[in-house]
Amino acid sequence: xxxxxxxxxxxxxxxxxxxxxxxxxxxxxxxxxxxxxxxxxxxxxxxxxxxxxxxxxxxxxxxxxxxxxxxxxxxxxxxxxxxxxxxxxxxxxxxxxxxxxxxxxxxxxxxxxxxxxxxxxxxxxxxxxxxxxxxxxxxxxxxxxx
Amino acid sequence: xxxxxxxxxxxxxxxxxxxxxxxxxxxxxxxxxxxxxxxxxxxxxxxxxxxxxxxxxxxxxxxxxxxxxxxxxxxxxxxxxxxxxxxxxxxxxxxxxxxxxx
Ligand SMILES: Nc1ncnc2c1ncn2[C@@H]1O[C@H](COP(=O)(O)OP(=O)(O)O)[C@@H](O)[C@H]1O
Ligand SMILES: [Mg+2]
Numbered sequence: 001x002x003x004x005x006x007x008x009x010x011x012x013x014x015x016x017x018x019x020x021x022x023x024x025x026x027x028x029x030x031x032x033x034x035x036x037x038x039x040x041x042x043x044x045x046x047x048x049x050x051x052x053x054x055x056x057x058x059x060x061x062x063x064x065x066x067x068x069x070x071x072x073x074x075x076x077x078x079x080x081x082x083x084x085x086x087x088x089x090x091x092x093x094x095x096x097x098x099x100x101x102x103x104x105x106x107x108x109x110x111x112x113x114x115x116x117x118x119x120x121x122x123x124x125x126x127x128x129x130x131x132x133x134x135x136x137x138x139x140x141x142x143x144x145x146x
Numbered sequence: 147x148x149x150x151x152x153x154x155x156x157x158x159x160x161x162x163x164x165x166x167x168x169x170x171x172x173x174x175x176x177x178x179x180x181x182x183x184x185x186x187x188x189x190x191x192x193x194x195x196x197x198x199x200x201x202x203x204x205x206x207x208x209x210x211x212x213x214x215x216x217x218x219x220x221x222x223x224x225x226x227x228x229x230x231x232x233x234x235x236x237x238x239x240x241x242x243x244x245x246x247x248x
Contacts, residue, residue, distance in 0.1 A: 015169035022167075022199065040199075040230035047201040051168045097239075105171070107205040109238045116237050 002073040005031065009067045013054045013083070021050040021067055028069045029077055032139045041117035042077065042137055048110040049081035049133045055102060057085025057131060075139040079118075080132060087127040095123065148196075149177055156188035156220075163196030166231075168203040175207055179214065188220045195226030204231065205238045212244050223247070 007028055011017045022043045029042055046067070053065045063085055070078040088094045095115070100108030115121045118135040125131040147164040160181060166174065182190065192211060194200070208224060215222040223245040227235060232248055235241060 015167075018167045018169045019165060022165075037229065037233070040233065043199065044201050044230065044234060047167055047199075051201065051203065055168060104210065105206055107202045107209065107238060109202040109205055113202055113234060113237050117233075 001076070004071045004073060006068065006070040008069075010064055011067075012062045013058045013065050013085075014062060015051075015054055017065070018047055018050050018054065021046050021065075024067065025069060025079065028071075031071060032075055032077060034139055038137065038139060042079065045114045045117045045135055045137075046079055046081070048114050049079070049135070052110055052133075053081065053083040053085065053131075055106065057083035057087075059086070072136075075141070076119075077137045077139070079135045079137070082130065082132040084130040087129055088123070088125040088131055089127055091123050091125055147174060149174065149181075151181055151185075153185055153187070157191065158182070158185045158187035158189070159191045159193055161193040161196060165199040166197055166204040166207065167199070167201050171203040171207050175210055178207070178211055182211075182214055182218065186218060187215075190215050190220060190222045192222060192224045193226050194224060194228065194231055197228060197231055200231040200234055202234065202238065204234065205240055208235075208240060208244060221245070 009024055025042055025046045066082040068080040072078055093099055095111040097112040098108040100106045114135060118137045120136045122134045147170040150161045152159045212222045225247050227248050235246055
């Protein structure tokens, strides 16, 4: 898949950066002709992935979060959120709706929302090494036909 | 994130303005619980009309409020839910537990 443009941000896992990450993806995605709904979906997916780094990857420390955004040929946005935190033991289980290790502060719906708000989601993780979540969202073609 | 409250008889209305994410959620839950403690309402309305953004952190906030109202013997309804928050609530299936209206 040909890459047309890309940006990369690295920031510490501080909760005030959740809003920053949403703003950053909204700015970059302005280069694609997204509907408000698509933009809302993308911001929500990023918010979920970045929050997971802050809450789960680095529960007692502050560590780096890497947000990489790419525009791919065919009006597709790729979002990658990466951490070097504790990792996920059982990814399949973590992706299930309502599964959470966060107690009643979390709903266990993050991965479910990321998956249903994008066209694809890949999760790669190694315990003790970190987690990478890669999502792709295609912009509806019909808008280009105006 | 701003919280404003209004009380009328046994009905407490809690209105949120801004963006509700994990960063805002902790302090908000504490404030909401204080409001319920002070007002002891029969009915609680959570008005999301001013909410520009919400992610799954908001679901946990609503569920906490719902449980707290249950123990008070009252009822929670969530009103004026905008498009983006509504998509998040729909995806979570929380509408099977809590009364939600756009
Ligand atoms: N970046 C991450 N690092 C470590 N664990 C994670 C990460 N992201 C998710 N998890 C694990 O997967 C579970 C499910 O995540 P999610 O669906 O977002 O629900 P929630 O965040 O509400 O717990 C988390 O409770 C956590 O155990
Ligand atoms: Mg999560």
